[in-house]
Amino acid sequence: MATTLGLDPTLLEIIVCPKCHGKLEPREIAGAEPGTGELACLGECGLVYPVRDGIPVLLVDEARN
Template identity: 60%
Template sequence: MPLVEAGLLEILVCPACHAVLREDDAAQELICTGPACGLAYPVRDGIPVLLVDEARTPA
């Protein structure tokens, strides 16, 4: 089951760099696909939390 609806995922972008986001089902996150960014945004109760302050920085 997707984390967010497909239509919503198509219009969401990373708030930091405006790159496309992809789902990571295992981690329950939306991951930025931007090569210089890569922030991971949590999805809580089906709602993406697209705040840079709440994002996890890639390892």
């Protein structure tokens, strides 16, 4: 079963990368608190956005390659 990082599965179906509009895949970070992880863009830009306390931070300036 895939991780959702505490995010609503319906939300994960509709949000996309703000830069290239690619699909976002939730990923847990080993040893991190529940609700903390990242959303990785599967599109052309490949940016990774943080999820803090169950809230996705979908700002290109906060993303990493």
